[in-house]
Amino acid sequence: MSSNSDRFFRIGAFALIAAAAAFLGGCEETGLGSIGAHANDPIAPETVALMKKMDTSENAPVLMRTYKKESELEIWKMKADGRYALLKTYPVCRWSGQLGPKTREGDRQVPEGFYSITPAQMKPNSAYYLAFNVGYPNAYDRALGHDGGAIMVHGICSSAGCFSMTDPQIGEIYAVVREAFTGGQREVQMQSYPFRMTAENLAKYRLDPNIDFWKQLKEGSDNFEVTNQEVVVGVCNKHYVFNAAPANGAHFDPNGPCPQLKRDEEVSGLVAAKQSRDDAKVAELAAQGLHPIQTVYADGGQNPYFASIAAYASRPDALSRGPVDVALDDSAITQGAVRKGRMSPVVQVAAAKINRAKVAASAPTTAAANPRVADSSDVTASITKPAKEADKPWMFANFFGAKAAEAAPADGAASATPAAPAAH
Numbered sequence: 267m268s269s270n271s272d273r274f275f276r277i278g279a280f281a282l283i284a285a286a287a288a289f290l291g292g293c294e295e296t297g298l299g300s301i302g303a304h305a306n307d308p309i310a311p312e313t314v315a316l317m318k319k320m321d322t323s324e325n326a327p328v329l330m331r332t333y334k335k336e337s338e339l340e341i342w343k344m345k346a347d348g349r350y351a352l353l354k355t356y357p358v359c360r361w362s363g364q365l366g367p368k369t370r371e372g373d374r375q376v377p378e379g380f381y382s383i384t385p386a387q388m389k390p391n392s393a394y395y396l397a398f399n400v401g402y403p404n405a406y407d408r409a410l411g412h413d414g415g416a417i418m419v420h421g422i423c424s425s426a427g428c429f430s431m432t433d434p435q436i437g438e439i440y441a442v443v444r445e446a447f448t449g450g451q452r453e454v455q456m457q458s459y460p461f462r463m464t465a466e467n468l469a470k471y472r473l474d475p476n477i478d479f480w481k482q483l484k485e486g487s488d489n490f491e492v493t494n495q496e497v498v499v500g501v502c503n504k505h506y507v508f509n510a511a512p513a514n515g516a517h518f519d520p521n522g523p524c525p526q527l528k529r530d531e532e533v534s535g536l537v538a539a540k541q542s543r544d545d546a547k548v549a550e551l552a553a554q555g556l557h558p559i560q561t562v563y564a565d566g567g568q569n570p571y572f573a574s575i576a577a578y579a580s581r582p583d584a585l586s587r588g589p590v591d592v593a594l595d596d597s598a599i600t601q602g603a604v605r606k607g608r609m610s611p612v613v614q615v616a617a618a619k620i621n622r623a624k625v626a627a628s629a630p631t632t633a634a635a636n637p638r639v640a641d642s643s644d645v646t647a648s649i650t651k652p653a654k655e656a657d658k659p660w661m662f663a664n665f666f667g668a669k670a671a672e673a674a675p676a677d678g679a680a681s682a683t684p685a686a687p688a689a690h
Contacts, residue, residue, distance in 0.1 A: 305390030309441045316353065321345045325449025328442055329496055330383075332429055334361055334376060335461035335561065337569035339419070339429060341442055349494040356439065357569030359423035360430040360580045364563050365460040366476045368402060371414035374427050374565065376458070377402040378479075380486055380499045380506070383454040385447045388440070395421030395433040396440040400456050405501040409520035424580035425566060455496050463487040465547035466556075472548065473558040473594040482506045484544075485537070492536040509533055559591040 309324055317323055320343065327344040337358040342350040361376045368375035377400065387399035397420035403412050419429045421436040431439065443454055460476070461467045463484040471477060482505065489497045489508045500507040502524035509529060512518060516525035552558075565584035573585070 302391045304396055304437055305388075305440065305444070307437055307441055309445060310438060313354070313438065313442070317343060320351055320353065321347075322351070322353075323449075324442075324445040326446065327449070327451045327496075328446040328454055330454065330456045331490075332358070332456065332458045333462055334365055334378075334459070334567075335467075337361065337567055339431070339439070341439065343442075350490075350496070351494070353442075356431065356435050357571045358429055359432050359435070359572055360425040360566065360568045362425040362427055362566035362581075364566075365471075365474075365561055367412070367479060368407070368414060368417070368427065369410075369412045373414070376425070376427060376429060376566070377407070377417055378458050378460055378483065379404060379406055380483075380497065381456045381458065383443065383456055384452065388444065388447075389418065389420075392418075392420055394418070394430075394436075396436045397421070398440065398443065400429075400458070405518075405520045406504070406506055409501060409504045423568075423572075430580070455499075457483075457486065457490065457497070459483055459487065465544040466551065468544065469548040469551040469556050470559050471561075472552065474560050485541070488537045488540050488544075489533065492540055493533055509537075558594040560594060562590050562592055564588075 363375035389397040
């Protein structure tokens, strides 16, 4: 057996062991090995050069935004003017569960919401190469009685409730966060979303049971996007409050009524204007016939880029079935239950059967660019992997080598000789 084959065998064996540990213990630290030497690896020179070009530096504050449906993780850096700018977008190698918040230990859900990462949450000796704890549960989660913990961003590409990256990816992300702490940043904000908070997505998911919660997250997203500054997050009355402070010396009580609030009128006006535009767009799309859906996963997903690389295949059986978009209907049942967030999955399936939602688009037998839209009787149907999206600015060469990026088949077919990640 060649040295390269030996290397792939060792990588695959270690990944299988780590995946088994993840399945049994979520993202708990398992002690499978100490790889602390990587915790002090420098940021790649190419990334440092990109920072300088953006008018930022290694020690400047950092902020993260993640999106499940798109399987992307963004790193934002603060520029000299105090505003954040997008540094890099990383394809997420694996996430588990469904769209929607994490509510309990063992549900395999990746949390959604606004979280804070402190230096104490960094895991330099993680069994998953490198890792950091995202800070779940936060005050909002605790107010709703959500439990569980040890939710990480880590390497290995195997998830049981975590955002799992490749080892080279987490190596760079970890280094960027570490240097921001070295520069004096006390907490790194992580904004975790089910999908990009666009009017189009809000229109598609307007009848999903989680829509009221997602509208809260969109308000936080809007506050960030109109200011490009870290969002001040509070919780009262079991509800998120953004860029507001209690007036008259009051305090936020996550379980109690919200106090009188004071806000920056200019920022509030910008957010209100954006929300008004997006609400009008949602109404327009609904009037044009954009069908409401709920997306169902066998168990989470990964960025389409990895579909062509066999070495990155945590739970490939779940991935191969792909997401299924269940068509919902604006009937009395869905209006009275879904919009109030009270429809259980079982009742939703029954409602969809009653409504006889038709299949809007079916996946062909080969790889498809979009998930299937089906009625509820089809939610367990198999679906092929999405095709690799073209022209995405991933900067893959920084993490997998230029050859790996070039060799990825456009149709999502498995590569016979997958390229190994670049060594760090």
